[in-house]
Amino acid sequence: MEIAVSNIAAGKQGETVFKNVNELADAVYDMIIEIAEGKEVTGINGKFNNNNIDVPSKLLDPQNITIENLNDLVKANYLTQERFDKLTKGEDVR
Structure with missing residues (x-):
């Protein structure tokens, strides 16, 4: 860069x-908190295929x-x- x-x-x-790593870290943090609290993860806007399944993903621009x-x-x-x-x-x- x-x-x-x-x-x-x-x-x-x-x-x-x-790709702003700070925004990426914030998004990951928010997802972890939602998962830890047993909530549905918000902001899912895409999928990523890991060669096994389509994984719901939060894609950042x-x-x-x-x-x-x-x-x-x-x-x-x-x-x-x-x-x-x-x-x-x-x-x-x-």
């Missing part, structure tokens, strides 16, 4: 895909990251502002 950030900032790449919303990675706490600034200047890209 860091290389994509640097490339997008430099105009070498148009976009990348981001990925975010398309472009130059216009590149800073969303900082807002999501995926990157610190300091790291973001270095990457967008082409510094310390790994």
Whole structure:
């Protein structure tokens, strides 16, 4: 992802895909609480086949990251502002 950030900032790449792990963790936490309390899990919006059965799933939408919303990675706490600034200047890209 860091290389994509640097490339997008430099105009070498148009976009990348981001799934916010914080939103994913929140969704998992909510599901665990509902299961622990014996409630029906809410928000099921799809299925995932595990090669055995179709498992009811809570699917989260990925975010398309472009130059216009590149800073969303900082807002999501995926990157610190300091790291973001270095990457967008082409510094310390790994």
